[in-house]
Amino acid sequence: MAQEQSFKALQEALIKFNSDRSWGQYHSPKNLSMALVSEATELMDEFMWLTEDQSRALTEDQRSLVRDEVGDVMICLLNFCHNAQIDPIAAAQDKILKNAKKYPVP
Numbered sequence: 001m002a003q004e005q006s007f008k009a010l011q012e013a014l015i016k017f018n019s020d021r022s023w024g025q026y027h028s029p030k031n032l033s034m035a036l037v038s039e040a041t042e043l044m045d046e047f048m049w050l051t052e053d054q055s056r057a058l059t060e061d062q063r064s065l066v067r068d069e070v071g072d073v074m075i076c077l078l079n080f081c082h083n084a085q086i087d088p089i090a091a092a093q094d095k096i097l098k099n100a101k102k103y104p105v106p
């Protein structure tokens, strides 16, 4: 599946990026979980003080900033998952199944 290939390529590119900079020494689960929340907060900051309608109709500049933060969140999540040896796709698929049982269709 092409999507699986691009996801795997993204993971491998990120591993190389970190390895080239010897950043693994900083990548404990504790630090990476904190970095993930920090980046999620930066994403949230882009929406602070916007109305509901404004948040649904971002300008191109706002959308670019949001896109950058989505990238940061994804990178942090992938770094965390790599470090914790968690397959994020399988984790999400399993969680959807759990949620479907917890919240049945009315």
Ligand SMILES: [Mg+2]
Binding pocket: 039, 042, 068, 069, 072
């Ligand atoms: Mg950021």
